[in-house]
Amino acid sequence: NAGVTQTPKFRVLKTGQSMTLLCAQDMNHEYMYWYRQDPGMGLRLIHYSVGEGTTAKGEVPDGYNVSRLKKQNFLLGLESAAPSQTSVYFCASSYSLYQPQHFGDGTRLSIL
Amino acid sequence: EDKVVQSPLSLVVHEGDTVTLNCSYEVTNFRSLLWYKQEKKAPTFLFMLTSSGIEKKSGRLSSILDKKELFSILNITATQTGDSAVYLCAVARMEYGNKLVFGAGTILRVKS
Numbered sequence A: 001n002a003g004v005t006q007t008p009k010f011r012v013l014k015t016g017q018s019m020t021l022l023c024a025q026d027m028n029h030e031y032m033y034w035y036r037q038d039p040g041m042g043l044r045l046i047h048y049s050v051g052e053g054t055t056a057k058g059e060v061p062d063g064y065n066v067s068r069l070k071k072q073n074f075l076l077g078l079e080s081a082a083p084s085q086t087s088v089y090f091c092a093s094s095y096s097l098y099q100p101q102h103f104g105d106g107t108r109l110s111i112l
Numbered sequence B: 001e002d003k004v005v006q007s008p009l010s011l012v013v014h015e016g017d018t019v020t021l022n023c024s025y026e027v028t029n030f031r032s033l034l035w036y037k038q039e040k041k042a043p044t045f046l047f048m049l050t051s052s053g054i055e056k057k058s059g060r061l062s063s064i065l066d067k068k069e070l071f072s073i074l075n076i077t078a079t080q081t082g083d084s085a086v087y088l089c090a091v092a093r094m095e096y097g098n099k100l101v102f103g104a105g106t107i108l109r110v111k112s
Helices: none
Strands: A004-007 A010-013 A019-025 A031-038 A042-049 A064-067 A073-078 A087-094 A107-111 B003-007 B010-014 B019-026 B030-038 B043-049 B056-058 B061-066 B071-076 B085-093 B100-102 B106-111
Touching (some): A019 A031, A042 A064, A042 A073, A042 B085, A042 B100, B003 B100, B019 B030, B019 B085, B019 B106, B030 B071, B043 B056, B043 B071, B071 B085
Parallel strands (some): A010 A107, B010 B106
Antiparallel strands (some): A004 A019, A019 A073, A031 A042, A031 A087, A064 A073, B019 B071, B030 B043, B030 B085, B061 B071, B085 B100, B085 B106
């Protein structure tokens, strides 16, 4: 049982480039989330999904897009990367409203 | 605006010491409070608290919630070097999506 798997683990981009981060979970969870973690600021929610085919904005959605075409996968896209998007990105999932979220190991993204 | 404040920001203790980490919150439509431990990678779930005054315990870790005074504490007794981590507090609101509001975390370092 792999839990929540994020790929890639590290990536360096140039300003203006685009990329997609993949999150996969094998726990049949309905809810999935993308967070970013910056020093001194804790985890902030970017986008989330309450089921296959649904997405919604979180606290800091600008500059990011998401898709949930399959229940087990949640993709986070950066259309035109900016240095302010340098961060560690975490994906999480939960089975229901009453269950805790479980996190992946994170993707460290640097934008030059 | 919802906020979750953790204190202290960091602390250093010696093995065998007992530590108390604090989490206060101002969040509308409170559902539950969660504690996570974050070492190098993924935050790992410790406790979820929904009711005041009921202590949750796991080994040397325990936690309790006070919904009247809007805070929670996480206690660690007989600390070990393996307890060194960032401890995150998060609050879930009763709303669409089961979103979490995180505090900035407390960095704990246990010296041998």
